[in-house]
Amino acid sequence: MKNIDREELFRQMASQYVDQYGQELKRELAELEQSKILHATPSLDRRVRQTIAAQRRKRYTRLAGLLAACILLFLLVPNMGTFIGSDTAAPSTAEAEAESSAPAEVPQQEDSAASTGPEHSAEQEFEVIPLSFELPPNLSVAGFEQDNEKSIYYLSDTRLDDVVMTMEKAVSQEDYSKEGLVEISINQHKTYGRTEGEYSLLTFEKEEIRYVMTCKHDINTLVSLGGYIL
Amino acid sequence: MIILLTFASESDRDKFEYIYSKYKNLMLQKAYGVLRDYMLAEDAVSEAYLRIYKNLHKIDDPTSNKSIAFMVTIVKNTSLTILDRESKKATELYDEAQPDTFDLEQHILSELSSENIYAVLNTINEELRSVFLLKFAYDMSHREIGKALGISENNVTVRLHRAKKKLSEMLAKEGYVREKY
Numbered sequence: 187m188k189n190i191d192r193e194e195l196f197r198q199m200a201s202q203y204v205d206q207y208g209q210e211l212k213r214e215l216a217e218l219e220q221s222k223i224l225h226a227t228p229s230l231d232r233r234v235r236q237t238i239a240a241q242r243r244k245r246y247t248r249l250a251g252l253l254a255a256c257i258l259l260f261l262l263v264p265n266m267g268t269f270i271g272s273d274t275a276a277p278s279t280a281e282a283e284a285e286s287s288a289p290a291e292v293p294q295q296e297d298s299a300a301s302t303g304p305e306h307s308a309e310q311e312f313e314v315i316p317l318s319f320e321l322p323p324n325l326s327v328a329g330f331e332q333d334n335e336k337s338i339y340y341l342s343d344t345r346l347d348d349v350v351m352t353m354e355k356a357v358s359q360e361d362y363s364k365e366g367l368v369e370i371s372i373n374q375h376k377t378y379g380r381t382e383g384e385y386s387l388l389t390f391e392k393e394e395i396r397y398v399m400t401c402k403h404d405i406n407t408l409v410s411l412g413g414y415i416l
Numbered sequence: 417m418i419i420l421l422t423f424a425s426e427s428d429r430d431k432f433e434y435i436y437s438k439y440k441n442l443m444l445q446k447a448y449g450v451l452r453d454y455m456l457a458e459d460a461v462s463e464a465y466l467r468i469y470k471n472l473h474k475i476d477d478p479t480s481n482k483s484i485a486f487m488v489t490i491v492k493n494t495s496l497t498i499l500d501r502e503s504k505k506a507t508e509l510y511d512e513a514q515p516d517t518f519d520l521e522q523h524i525l526s527e528l529s530s531e532n533i534y535a536v537l538n539t540i541n542e543e544l545r546s547v548f549l550l551k552f553a554y555d556m557s558h559r560e561i562g563k564a565l566g567i568s569e570n571n572v573t574v575r576l577h578r579a580k581k582k583l584s585e586m587l588a589k590e591g592y593v594r595e596k597y
Contacts (some may be wrong), residue, residue, distance in 0.1 A: 212481065
């Protein structure tokens with residue numbers, strides 16, 4: 187008997203499902219093709235092709251912009267170097283001598299800067315943001331998932347109002363729309379919440395971490411959890 | 417670089433053209449099955465193909481079972497979104513008030529055949545299932561899933577949680593998991 191990790195089990199189930207579903211769809215497609223009830227779809231054809239052509243144009247424009255920016259950068263950077271060089275291009279004789287006596291210094295610095303490059307990119311792996319606060323007594327961690335930069339905690343509630351809490355470093359305002367949310371003050375901190383819709387939601391930032399928490403029923407579950415964090 | 421991009425773009429265009437011509441009728445049939453309105457079904461298929469185009473890199477082999485399932489998952493979901501919009505009512509996500517045990521990892525899996533997996537996954541509703549499949553079968557991030565299905569990332573997270581919870585309960589109920597550590 188084999189101990190199967192939950193996520194791995196879900197992965198296997200999903201893979202098997204899509205394989206079987208795909209087979210079933212292939213059969214349906216074959217039947218559809220055999221039955222010869224295929225519709226001519228001129229308006230759909232036109233719409234889809236126009237949409238895709240527009241999408242492609244958009245993509246090309248973006249690519250062209252990117253390429254132009256790269257070329258501009260390529261042209262500007264050496265010039266900038268020359269410009270900076272020309273600023274210091276009139277050193278004293280002593281400086282000039284010193285420079286000429288140590289010609290390998292600048293390339294060495296460049297080399298060392300280049301060698302730190304990969305280390306920096308390796309550090310860009312997404313970090314798990316740990317829970318740095320106590321949970322209310324009714325909540326306990328039931329699951330965890332790291333989705334790119336987001337650390338997602340599934341919190342089980344003894345009062346049957348489970349919470350999904352997402353934490354991420356608040357580096358940009360992207361996706362942090364407060365539209366449709368009402369301001370709720372918790373321990374004199376501004377938070378934003380919503381009770382309508384599929385689920386209740388509460389979001390706020392603290393110490394450069396953005397918290398987004400959701401639950402099915404009562405926003406007070408989230409407010410109480412927020413109180414433990416803020 | 418431009419030549420490479422052009423080449424990639426040409427190959428994408430061919431791939432998309434094949435996908436479109438081959439599967440449009442199947443996609444229409446699926447959309448019509450949800451919407452029961454030919455015009456709305458066309459809207460759904462058109463929107464779905466745009467989303468598929470944006471995720472074309474997820475389709476290695478357009479004839480594979482996995483790719484067909486991916487496309488139909490997108491079109492069914494797009495149709496459901498249109499249906500919701502048309503009927504002006506939020507889709508109900510059936511969630512029983514059960515404690516979230518989430519302890520599948522503490523179980524030992526046995527005798528879960530493909531047929532059983534198919535049946536178990538078919539019992540959860542399309543909106544939860546599609547998020548689950550895009551996450552676990554196609555390895556998409558929450559952001560990618562949100563974009564592909566036209567829903568927010570938060571919604572993806574919530575639906576995924578509910579899907580996993582449902583499945584965990586279902587598997588335990590059906591007796592496919594047994595024995596705790």
